[in-house]
Amino acid sequence: MTLLHTEGLSVRFRLRDAVVQAVTDLHLRVRAGELLAVVGESGCGKSVLAHALLGLLPANAEVSGHATVDGTDLLHSGEKVLARQIRGRKIGLIPQSPATALTAVRTGRTLLAETLRAHDRDPKTADRVAADAGFDPADLDRYPFQLSGGMAQRLVTALALATDPPLLIADEPTTGLDRPLVDHTLDLLRRRCDNGGAVLLITHDLAAAERVADTVAVMYASRIVEHRPATGVFTEPAHPYTAALLKALPDREFRPIPGHPPMLTALPPGCAFAPRCPRADTTCATPPTGPVACHHPLHTEVAV
Amino acid sequence: MTLQAHAITAGYRGRQVLSEVSLSVEPGETVGLRGPSGCGKSTLVRVLALLHEPTTGHVSLDGTPVTGARHRVPPQIRTRIGLLFQSPRAASDPRLSLTDLIAEPLRATGHPRDTIETRVAELADRTGLTPDLLARQPHAVSDGQLQRACLARALAHRPAYLLCDEATTMLDASTQAHVAAVITEEQHHHNMGVLVVSHDPALLKRWTTRVEELI
Numbered sequence: 001m002t003l004l005h006t007e008g009l010s011v012r013f014r015l016r017d018a019v020v021q022a023v024t025d026l027h028l029r030v031r032a033g034e035l036l037a038v039v040g041e042s043g044c045g046k047s048v049l050a051h052a053l054l055g056l057l058p059a060n061a062e063v064s065g066h067a068t069v070d071g072t073d074l075l076h077s078g079e080k081v082l083a084r085q086i087r088g089r090k091i092g093l094i095p096q097s098p099a100t101a102l103t104a105v106r107t108g109r110t111l112l113a114e115t116l117r118a119h120d121r122d123p124k125t126a127d128r129v130a131a132d133a134g135f136d137p138a139d140l141d142r143y144p145f146q147l148s149g150g151m152a153q154r155l156v157t158a159l160a161l162a163t164d165p166p167l168l169i170a171d172e173p174t175t176g177l178d179r180p181l182v183d184h185t186l187d188l189l190r191r192r193c194d195n196g197g198a199v200l201l202i203t204h205d206l207a208a209a210e211r212v213a214d215t216v217a218v219m220y221a222s223r224i225v226e227h228r229p230a231t232g233v234f235t236e237p238a239h240p241y242t243a244a245l246l247k248a249l250p251d252r253e254f255r256p257i258p259g260h261p262p263m264l265t266a267l268p269p270g271c272a273f274a275p276r277c278p279r280a281d282t283t284c285a286t287p288p289t290g291p292v293a294c295h296h297p298l299h300t301e302v303a304v
Numbered sequence: 305m306t307l308q309a310h311a312i313t314a315g316y317r318g319r320q321v322l323s324e325v326s327l328s329v330e331p332g333e334t335v336g337l338r339g340p341s342g343c344g345k346s347t348l349v350r351v352l353a354l355l356h357e358p359t360t361g362h363v364s365l366d367g368t369p370v371t372g373a374r375h376r377v378p379p380q381i382r383t384r385i386g387l388l389f390q391s392p393r394a395a396s397d398p399r400l401s402l403t404d405l406i407a408e409p410l411r412a413t414g415h416p417r418d419t420i421e422t423r424v425a426e427l428a429d430r431t432g433l434t435p436d437l438l439a440r441q442p443h444a445v446s447d448g449q450l451q452r453a454c455l456a457r458a459l460a461h462r463p464a465y466l467l468c469d470e471a472t473t474m475l476d477a478s479t480q481a482h483v484a485a486v487i488t489e490e491q492h493h494h495n496m497g498v499l500v501v502s503h504d505p506a507l508l509k510r511w512t513t514r515v516e517e518l519i
Contacts, residue, residue, distance in 0.1 A: 040476070041448065041476040042446045042447040042474070042475065042479065043446030148341055149341070149390070150342055175473060176341070176474075177341055180340070182503070204475070204477070207506070244478070245477055248477035248478040248481040249477050249506070250481070250506040250507040250511065251506035254481050254484065254510050255485075256481040256485060
């Protein structure tokens with residue numbers, strides 16, 4: 001069953017003297033039980049995608065295309081529907097930078113109890129919900145400033161899981177965690193999928209994506225350039241960008257991709273990776289399409 | 305010739321975070337520091353960077369014990385240690401352009417204007433920041449670009465020691481490799497000692513010469 005479905009989803013930010021193309025023509029489908037990892041460099045539009053789905057974009061954003069979760073329209077539903085039926089109920093969000101996502105003057109316990117109460121659940125289960133997310137219930141009475149980065153991360157994870165939404169969007173949920181906690185968080189996400197939930201994992205951590213994802217969407221300069229089952233992406237990347245990104249990993253070649261990502265205010269008409277790509281030629285001036293958006297993929301026979 | 309922490313006990317307002325921790329970084333070497341979340345790695349880095357005064361124990365720089373912390377430490381000692389934080393956004397003044405951000409430590413110590421200009425251009429070139437990016441403020445650049453500016457700022461005084469507190473954790477693989485390459489190159493130039501705090505075993509294995517564990 002398809003839980004999340006987007007078609008031609010695009011997000012533009014209108015600035016005084018420029019237009020930022022943050023997300024361009026995104027076609028995604030996440031089924032119940034599936035964990036889709038969206039990976040890519042910082043500033044490629046990953047988080048904007050999450051915010052677009054939840055209706056959390058700033059006022060100067062222009063969203064076009066279609067997006068539905070569990071049959072409900074996300075882009076034209078209006079604030080009331082989003083607030084009462086979508087956020088926390090159909091889509092949970094583990095936000096990026098937990099330190100800023102937590103209310104500074106409230107303890108973990110009051111935040112968690114409030115969330116549980118708002119969703120007609122027993123606020124007394126706060127301890128168990130916290131423990132499930134790897135947050136020590138003994139620390140629930142601390143204020144956010146008394147938490148380390150890793151502890152704050154686990155608290156926002158607990159808040160997102162408290163309402164048990166069918167689709168969970170996890171925006172960089174493992175940043176700043178040590179290895180055992182990274183594994184714990186990833187296992188938690190994996191387990192949700194194995195129990196029939198769906199997870200959209202947004203991450204720059206390729207190792208994390210490789211560990212838990214069923215499908216991977218590699219994003220570069222606002223577009224998805226490679227969208228395939230996870231197994232092939234890490235062993236036989238088809239898009240030159242994916243290959244270059246994998247080579248930069250410390251346990252591979254630890255070599256940066258030459259050049260810089262393009263500005264989202266001035267994207268080239270053709271392939272945005274062409275200026276940094278060793279395989280680029282004149283055909284790359286026209287935009288490539290398909291599950292591997294490249295005119296010269298490293299592998300042509302890919303499972304989609 | 306070492307940056308050394310001797311039996312450091314430190315904490316905040318009565319809450320003790322570190323107890324009797326010692327660590328040393330020799331010139332030219334890259335030391336990894338690893339430990340569970342919340343074990344005091346950042347506090348140890350702050351103590352080593354002379355930003356946080358330990359309750360007992362002391363830091364010595366090339367054999368000379370340092371007393372006090374922050375502005376009580378003379379600039380010629382403070383500037384020998386560079387620091388790169390985890391979150392570049394939290395570590396940069398949102399009002400400054402990247403050029404001013406990089407120039408700040410040099411201006412604060414009264415370097416002449418033309419020296420600063422040359423040095424900023426050199427650092428920007430090495431960290432891969434184009435003139436277009438240098439004119440922008442932090443809100444108009446990505447985390448990776450901002451962290452590269454913060455790296456340029458940390459290297460402005462040619463520090464003898466550079467402390468990286470989870471400095472590449474939030475960066476994508478390519479930017480991480482780039483930041484590490486710039487630091488390694490600087491190390492080859494003037495034998496800088498580097499401390500890398502990280503949770504990533506693959507990164508520590510690839511980048512560092514030895515790894516210390518903090519419990």
